[in-house]
Amino acid sequence: xxxxxxxxxxxxxxxxxxxxxxxxxxxxxxxxxxxxxxxxxxxxxxxxxxxxxxxxxxxxxxxxxxxxxxxxxxxxxxxxxxxxxxxxxxxxxxxxxxxxxxxxxxxxxxxxxxxxxxxxxxxxxxxxxxxxxxxxxxxxxxxxxxxxxxxxxxxxxxxxxxxxxxxxxxxxxxxxxxxxxxxxxxxxxxxxxxxxxxxxxxxxxxxxxxxxxxxxxxxxxxxxxxxxxxxxxxxxxxxxxxxxxxxxxxxxxxxxxxxxxxxxxxxxxxxxxxxxxxxxxxxxxxxxxxxxxxxxxxxxxxxxxxxxxxxx
Amino acid sequence: xxxxxxxxxxxxxxxxxxxxxxxxxxxxxxxxxxxxxxxxxxxxxxxxxxxxxxxxxxxxxxxxxxxxxxxxxxxxxxxxxxxxxxxxxxxxxxxxxxxxxxxxxxxxxxxxxxxxxxxxxxxxxxxxxxxxxxxxxxxxxxxxxxxxxxxxxxxxxxxxxxxxxxxxxxxxxxxxxxxxxxxxxxxxxxxxxxxxxxxxxxxxxxxxxxxxxxxxxxxxxxxxxxxxxxxxxxxxxxxxxxxxxxxxxxxxxxxxxxxxxxxxxxxxxxxxxxxxxxxxxxxxxxxxxxxxxxxxxxxxxxxxxxxxxxxxxxxxxxxxx
Numbered sequence: 073x074x075x076x077x078x079x080x081x082x083x084x085x086x087x088x089x090x091x092x093x094x095x096x097x098x099x100x101x102x103x104x105x106x107x108x109x110x111x112x113x114x115x116x117x118x119x120x121x122x123x124x125x126x127x128x129x130x131x132x133x134x135x136x137x138x139x140x141x142x143x144x145x146x147x148x149x150x151x152x153x154x155x156x157x158x159x160x161x162x163x164x165x166x167x168x169x170x171x172x173x174x175x176x177x178x179x180x181x182x183x184x185x186x187x188x189x190x191x192x193x194x195x196x197x198x199x200x201x202x203x204x205x206x207x208x209x210x211x212x213x214x215x216x217x218x219x220x221x222x223x224x225x226x227x228x229x230x231x232x233x234x235x236x237x238x239x240x241x242x243x244x245x246x247x248x249x250x251x252x253x254x255x256x257x258x259x260x261x262x263x264x265x266x267x268x269x270x271x272x273x274x275x276x277x278x279x280x281x282x283x284x285x286x287x288x289x290x291x292x293x294x295x296x297x298x299x300x301x302x303x304x305x306x307x308x309x310x311x312x313x314x315x316x317x318x319x320x321x322x323x324x325x326x327x328x329x330x331x332x333x334x335x336x337x338x339x340x341x342x343x344x345x346x347x348x349x350x351x352x353x354x355x356x357x358x359x360x361x362x363x364x365x366x367x368x369x370x371x372x373x374x375x376x377x378x379x380x381x382x383x384x
Numbered sequence: 385x386x387x388x389x390x391x392x393x394x395x396x397x398x399x400x401x402x403x404x405x406x407x408x409x410x411x412x413x414x415x416x417x418x419x420x421x422x423x424x425x426x427x428x429x430x431x432x433x434x435x436x437x438x439x440x441x442x443x444x445x446x447x448x449x450x451x452x453x454x455x456x457x458x459x460x461x462x463x464x465x466x467x468x469x470x471x472x473x474x475x476x477x478x479x480x481x482x483x484x485x486x487x488x489x490x491x492x493x494x495x496x497x498x499x500x501x502x503x504x505x506x507x508x509x510x511x512x513x514x515x516x517x518x519x520x521x522x523x524x525x526x527x528x529x530x531x532x533x534x535x536x537x538x539x540x541x542x543x544x545x546x547x548x549x550x551x552x553x554x555x556x557x558x559x560x561x562x563x564x565x566x567x568x569x570x571x572x573x574x575x576x577x578x579x580x581x582x583x584x585x586x587x588x589x590x591x592x593x594x595x596x597x598x599x600x601x602x603x604x605x606x607x608x609x610x611x612x613x614x615x616x617x618x619x620x621x622x623x624x625x626x627x628x629x630x631x632x633x634x635x636x637x638x639x640x641x642x643x644x645x646x647x648x649x650x651x652x653x654x655x656x657x658x659x660x661x662x663x664x665x666x667x668x669x670x671x672x673x674x675x676x677x678x679x680x681x682x683x684x685x686x687x688x689x690x691x692x693x694x695x696x697x698x699x700x701x702x703x704x705x
Contacts (some may be wrong), residue, residue: 225402337536348544
């Protein structure tokens, strides 16, 4: 073992260089800045960019489901039940003769929609709690933190199960349930960011020239939470898809016959001896999508917010 | 030291009560009719029940009382080890959980053992040779296992077992003292799936923590005085590097507990996961309520134990107190 092996981990030295490379020019038009940022991201993080592409493809497939799916996903065909994959039915057919490929495509719609809706709501609410708690401190902070700690004391899936049962089955219930499970993490991370910024000199200066608390929160503090927020948002999408799949697998997802990836696995598992194509393909879709969101989140974190690396 | 234990207990006990209250309230907001599961009838048949019969049934189940009274009765019972009766068949819930919890407990513990047996060595090797092929493989697997639903892996194993070896694990509830071999066949599958998933996590934490410690000055000192690499690693680096691994084992547990529900179902193990699923589909309030409390309770108590162990072995925590 030479000293190089034990040396500084190279990733520790990576600083957000982009700020130095190109001075910020407010006159630059937004699309131009976006494409410049994207090109820089592609250069610095090729792996994450690849997975960004995969995530975009998955979202496109979900949006364009009616164009892509060859069959009606809920149309039974009792002459063709449990057919193995073939040129006609790429992913085979299920217990009712429905085309598994079409169901996987439409199922992606449900799974992704639930994930995006729940993560948007959950991280937004959690973010507001975190920023307000961090800035205001005092009783509000204490109460919200205690409450969120209690929520975190319940294993995530168990909490989600209870919430869906309490709210009532169906997509809205699943969305709210997953959203609530996202609140504690988001609020904790953003609260820590606000706490570290709140005492800085420039916030003091803003206060001393008479800036209102709202102005301080929105103009001076909130922008600091933007990068960690984007990172949490992306990483949460993967978690949300996994929770949705588990709920649907347990029979707490969208009502049948609507397909979601988890529900398809649940249907496959009902028979004691499941057919391999009914198990393999929906699970593969989940794994690829979650992998894409997780690795995209990792790449974004390295570029946008290296400090939170250990905080998640 | 005792002060610290007392303080931690003072946090854990109210948390447990707050959790029980949340569980209780969430299930009362429920719009469904609890009689559906009790009578095992369809909704149309339920509607034919007269108001008088309904009132009597609700009274028998204790559902007509105010929430506060219901909660007090439930908690009072739980503290005495009586969890009430299942709506479904009137089974005594405590004995159902005792009977079926054995398999789940075995799976959980075996899963954690597998996670540590695989995760620790892989993490250490990856840290000693960072950016080597092995490090690359282990980080790839870690990322992969975080993205794969455990129950999918479980289903794949079941399908492969049947398809290639014509093998299926027994699906009965056999305690280890009756037939150890059969019992092992039941629990090893779920434990393996939970274990490898968690091992990926353990390996990543071990790696990053050990890499950090290996950069410390005292390691350079140890090496400078001519100590062999192996001794530097075992005697000086590992004890400190393993501390964060203990802290995150709480997360590890949350991961295993949540995952075990669906993984057990995928393997058709007659454990608590299956019991919970049956209770969910039949809307058996009492059963869901108690099972949720058990999952949350195990989680809280285990985290308490982890905290206490941690402060026992890391003197820095005590100084901060």
